[in-house]
Amino acid sequence: MIAAGIDIGSSTAKSVLIENGNVIAAAVLPIALDFTEAAEKILNHSMESIGVTKAQIGFTVVTGYGRRSATFGDKIVTEILCGATGAKYVSSRIRTVIDIGGQDTKIIRLDDSGKIASFRMNDKCAAGTGRFLEVMARALSIDIDEIGSLAVESKKPCQISSICTVFAESEAITLRAKGESVSDVLAGIHKSVVSRVAAQGASVGYQEEIMLIGGVAKNIAIRKYMMEEIGFKIHFPEMPQVVVALGAAVIAENELRHKRPI
Amino acid sequence: MFEIYKKHIAKMESRISKIEASPDPTKLLSNKLRYELERDKMLEEIHAFEGGQLIGHSVCGIGARLFVAMGAHYIHPSITADSVFSPYARQLLDIGVKLGFPERGCERTILPIAAIADKQMPPPSFTVATTDSCDWMAHECEAIARMVGCPSYTIDTSPIHDEKGLNYITDQMYEMVDYLHKKVPGLRSFADSEEDLAVLQERYGKMFGHIREVYKFMMHVPSPLPNGETFRIPWLDRLPKNGLDKSETYFRMFRDEVGERVVKKIEGVPGERLRIMLAVSGPFYSDLLKYLEKRQIAMVVVYNGLVPSYVGVAPSMFDKNVFGRKLSPMEVEARRQQDISWGSMGEIWAEHGVRLCQAFQCDAILYLLQSGCTPTLGTWKLLAEKAEKELGIPTLAYDGRMMISDEYDEKKLHDLVDIFFEMKS
Numbered sequence: 001m002i003a004a005g006i007d008i009g010s011s012t013a014k015s016v017l018i019e020n021g022n023v024i025a026a027a028v029l030p031i032a033l034d035f036t037e038a039a040e041k042i043l044n045h046s047m048e049s050i051g052v053t054k055a056q057i058g059f060t061v062v063t064g065y066g067r068r069s070a071t072f073g074d075k076i077v078t079e080i081l082c083g084a085t086g087a088k089y090v091s092s093r094i095r096t097v098i099d100i101g102g103q104d105t106k107i108i109r110l111d112d113s114g115k116i117a118s119f120r121m122n123d124k125c126a127a128g129t130g131r132f133l134e135v136m137a138r139a140l141s142i143d144i145d146e147i148g149s150l151a152v153e154s155k156k157p158c159q160i161s162s163i164c165t166v167f168a169e170s171e172a173i174t175l176r177a178k179g180e181s182v183s184d185v186l187a188g189i190h191k192s193v194v195s196r197v198a199a200q201g202a203s204v205g206y207q208e209e210i211m212l213i214g215g216v217a218k219n220i221a222i223r224k225y226m227m228e229e230i231g232f233k234i235h236f237p238e239m240p241q242v243v244v245a246l247g248a249a250v251i252a253e254n255e256l257r258h259k260r261p262i
Numbered sequence: 263m264f265e266i267y268k269k270h271i272a273k274m275e276s277r278i279s280k281i282e283a284s285p286d287p288t289k290l291l292s293n294k295l296r297y298e299l300e301r302d303k304m305l306e307e308i309h310a311f312e313g314g315q316l317i318g319h320s321v322c323g324i325g326a327r328l329f330v331a332m333g334a335h336y337i338h339p340s341i342t343a344d345s346v347f348s349p350y351a352r353q354l355l356d357i358g359v360k361l362g363f364p365e366r367g368c369e370r371t372i373l374p375i376a377a378i379a380d381k382q383m384p385p386p387s388f389t390v391a392t393t394d395s396c397d398w399m400a401h402e403c404e405a406i407a408r409m410v411g412c413p414s415y416t417i418d419t420s421p422i423h424d425e426k427g428l429n430y431i432t433d434q435m436y437e438m439v440d441y442l443h444k445k446v447p448g449l450r451s452f453a454d455s456e457e458d459l460a461v462l463q464e465r466y467g468k469m470f471g472h473i474r475e476v477y478k479f480m481m482h483v484p485s486p487l488p489n490g491e492t493f494r495i496p497w498l499d500r501l502p503k504n505g506l507d508k509s510e511t512y513f514r515m516f517r518d519e520v521g522e523r524v525v526k527k528i529e530g531v532p533g534e535r536l537r538i539m540l541a542v543s544g545p546f547y548s549d550l551l552k553y554l555e556k557r558q559i560a561m562v563v564v565y566n567g568l569v570p571s572y573v574g575v576a577p578s579m580f581d582k583n584v585f586g587r588k589l590s591p592m593e594v595e596a597r598r599q600q601d602i603s604w605g606s607m608g609e610i611w612a613e614h615g616v617r618l619c620q621a622f623q624c625d626a627i628l629y630l631l632q633s634g635c636t637p638t639l640g641t642w643k644l645l646a647e648k649a650e651k652e653l654g655i656p657t658l659a660y661d662g663r664m665m666i667s668d669e670y671d672e673k674k675l676h677d678l679v680d681i682f683f684e685m686k687s
Contacts, residue, residue: 068673078677081684116685118656123674 001058003256005248006043006073007082008035008066011102011130012215013042014245017050017057018253025050026242035066043072059256061248065103077251079244084108084116086247087211090237095207098226098234099244100197100216102130107201120204126165128196130216136189139169140182147186151221154187168192190221191229198229211235213243266382267304270346274301290491290519295512300345303502310335311384316448319386319406321371321399322417323499323568324435324595327466330503331459332439332450334387338499339374339406340399342383343665345500347373348546351665354380361409368398368634369665375405388446390438391416392599395567395611396637413445419599423610425585431596452592459591465506466498467580470572472513473498477563477573479520481622484534485560486523489551491530492561493540497568531560536686539624541565541615541645542638545675547667550628553676557683562622570614571601575621612644616652624655626682631661658682 002024007014009031017025025046031038039062047053062073063082070076079099083106087097097108104123111117126132137144151157158175162168168189175185193216210232216222217240227234237243274297281294310317316334318325325336347354351369358376359365377383391403391414400416407414415438420427439452476495479486487495496516501509523530535558542565554561563569570576579598582589589597619627627649629642646657658678662670 078681078684080681116681117654118650119681124661 001256002052002056003249003253004043004046004057004060005082005245005250005252006039006060006062006064006070007079007242007245007248008039008042008062008064008070009102009244010065010104012241013038013064013066014242015042015046016242016245016249017046017052018246018249021253023246023249026239026245028239028241031066035069036071038066039070039072059252061252061255063244063248074252075255077248080106080108080116080119080121082244082247082251083213084110084114084247085250086243086245087213087237088114089246089250090211090243091209091235093209094211094235096201096204096210098197098201098210098212098214100128100130100193100212100214100222102134102215105129105197105200105214107197107204109204109207118204120200122196122200127163127168128193128200130214132165132168132193133189133216133219135165135169136172136186139173140176140185142182142186148190148219148221150183151186151190152224154181154183156184157187157191158184160188160192163196187221187225190219191225194222194225194229198226201230206230206232208232209235211237211243213237213240215241217241263381264308264383266346266350266377267308271301271304274298274304290516292512292515292519295508295515296496299502299505299509299512300500302505302508303500304346306502306504307335307337307384316387316446317384318388318390319403320390320392321396321402322390322392322394322599324598325390326499326501327459327462328435328439328455328595331455331462332443332452333455334446334449335503337384337386339378339383339402340370341497341500343370343373343377344543344546347377347382348665350382351546352668354382355666364634366634368396368632368636369663371398371402373665375402375409378406379409385410386412388412388442388449389414390442392419393417394419394599398634398636413442415441417599423600428585428593428596428600431599432590432593435592435596435599456591459595462506463580463591463594465510467578469498469510469513470578470580472517473572474574474578475517476520477569479517479524480562482524483537483623484527484529485531485537485562486520486528487530489531489555489561493551493564495564531555531558533558534560536560536625536683537562537623538626538628538682539563539565539615539619539622541627541629541642542632542635544630544632544664545662545667545670546665548670548672548675550675550679553679557679559679559683561628562624563618565615565618565627568601570618573618573621575614575617576601608641608644611641612648615645616648619649619653619655625686626655627657628678628682629657629659630664631659632664633661634663656682656685 003018005016014028027046060073061075062070063077067076083099087094095110099106105128107120109118137147162171212234277297318329318334319337329336354373354376358372363372378385389403389407393400417434420430443451537560540561571579649655
């Protein structure tokens with residue numbers, strides 16, 4: 001029997017299918033406005049990719065911002081638990097998980113038995129999230145997928161003093177107008193995100209080993225500056241944006257294995 | 263005039279009638295007396311105003327006995343706001359904002375001021391303010407006095423809970439009663455009131471003892487009370503002046519009922535799996551308590567400045583034998599004031615909070631970071647860090663407003679509860 005994990009985020013939906021402890025499918029799709037539709041769509045996409053049907057799915061766990069919108073699913077679990085579970089599946093030595101999402105950031109610390117010991121969430125302020133980078137990319141007319149590689153070319157990152165996304169956007173445009181290179185401005189922007197996240201993490205406490213997950217973790221500048229900022233080595237999983245969905249699938253498989261009542 | 267009071271009185275009457283008509287044996291029967299006391303207190307306040315009697319406002323609790331001994335009625339504006347004004351919070355806050363108060367200030371201090379301005383609460387003949395843990399409440403009674411033009415006295419509270427601090431407060435209280443006796447015609451002198459004060463302290467001390475026993479029962483696992491009843495375990499600052507006999511009966515009956523539930527092992531939260539401490543209060547408009555019950559989480563104690571004394575984590579506020587000697591009646595009242603201070607760097611707040619979690623076997627703290635509450639916004643981290651370090655328990659911080667429901671994020675609050683539940687499952 002297959003176990004499914006669905007993560008309905010604010011900007012993308014993710015799914016992972018597991019069978020006998022092995023990942024057999026993983027997918028990411030953008031979300032329009034309808035979370036319910038997005039949940040159906042991502043599950044169908046995953047099933048179609050490996051030619052399975054719903055009847056072969058033994059247990060589904062739904063997580064993410066829009067988790068209560070899914071009309072299917074056997075269990076709803078928070079992203080915190082799913083993120084921790086997914087990170088542990090990738091590496092059992094992980095003790096701190098940093099999840100930078102599209103609209104929020106989470107830091108999760110695990111104890112030695114792998115259980116969640118502490119966590120912090122920033123879901124009120126765009127600074128320190130993927131949204132900050134999106135706004136800046138748009139302001140500087142650069143493709144969001146290119147900003148990381150441009151930023152790491154910087155030799156002298158600019159200082160972005162504004163904490164607020166709105167004011168930082170103005171500041172970035174002003175810096176470009178003054179002749180600062182796009183790489184240096186982008187480097188400053190990335191460092192700004194990293195310093196916000198790092199401060200949040202410091203309040204939870206970093207304990208090795210550390211993993212960075214979420215869509216923003218694909219950004220090579222974020223990876224570079226995060227390691228520099230916190231002074232620890234960080235693990236970067238192959239598909240960081242599906243780790244939460246992976247965790248949901250692992251939980252689903254546990255439920256299947258133990259045949260716990262719903 | 264007093265339309266909100268009258269609506270609240272009608273609500274109490276309705277509850278009383280319902281209990282009389284068909285008492286629910288699964289609920290606390292003592293609630294009938296509780297609602298009667300609430301009704302009586304409010305009627306008393308209205309009649310006192312209409313009869314031109316003296317009314318003192320204070321948020322430091324000493325008024326419950328001292329003002330009464332000196333011949334006045336006592337109103338605690340903020341506790342009244344909690345009980346009575348929450349359903350009208352938006353309307354009253356709008357009035358407060360027109361008066362010049364900030365929109366995002368502390369609701370439980372702004373609402374009473376607005377209520378007085380709007381003739382929804384009897385105004386004072388005098389007020390006493392205190393500089394204790396809460397700077398909002400320190401200024402609340404000063405602001406009320408300025409608005410109505412009555413005498414006011416501010417007592418500076420020492421943050422150190424020692425004898426020197428007690429003497430500092432006591433000296434000011436003697437000065438305060440002299441000042442008020444001179445400024446407020448009809449208010450008795452302290453000399454004429456001291457004996458009555460001692461008698462009141464005896465009676466209050468007994469009721470205090472009953473509440474203390476209730477808290478001891480609440481330490482049992484499982485919790486004997488549902489979350490809603492735990493949330494409103496009563497204080498002693500809102501009793502009718504002429505209702506002490508009924509008050510004593512009520513607290514005794516309440517204690518007996520809770521004790522019986524412990525003996526019978528009645529689960530206040532069926533299937534209790536986890537226990538939490540709520541700090542500091544609210545949000546009043548939310549379904550938090552029910553949601554916790556749905557997750558089989560018992561909220562076993564609400565942490566505010568007075569609870570440590572009620573519970574026994576801090577010395578009893580009615581102890582007469584302290585610092586190696588017997589305290590005078592005025593000193594007993596001064597100690598009550600000293601109790602509310604959280605220590606110079608908030609260390610007492612953190613220490614008491616952790617001791618409460620220990621005593622009540624809490625698995626977590628759920629902390630409302632109330633918008634506008636400057637004291638708790640700083641001190642919550644102290645408590646959270648200490649609780650994690652010493653007890654290994656998390657603090658779930660939720661920021662929101664206490665009484666204004668405009669921005670309530672139900673999902674966020676439910677998420678926090680869900681995450682905690684998962685962490686411990």
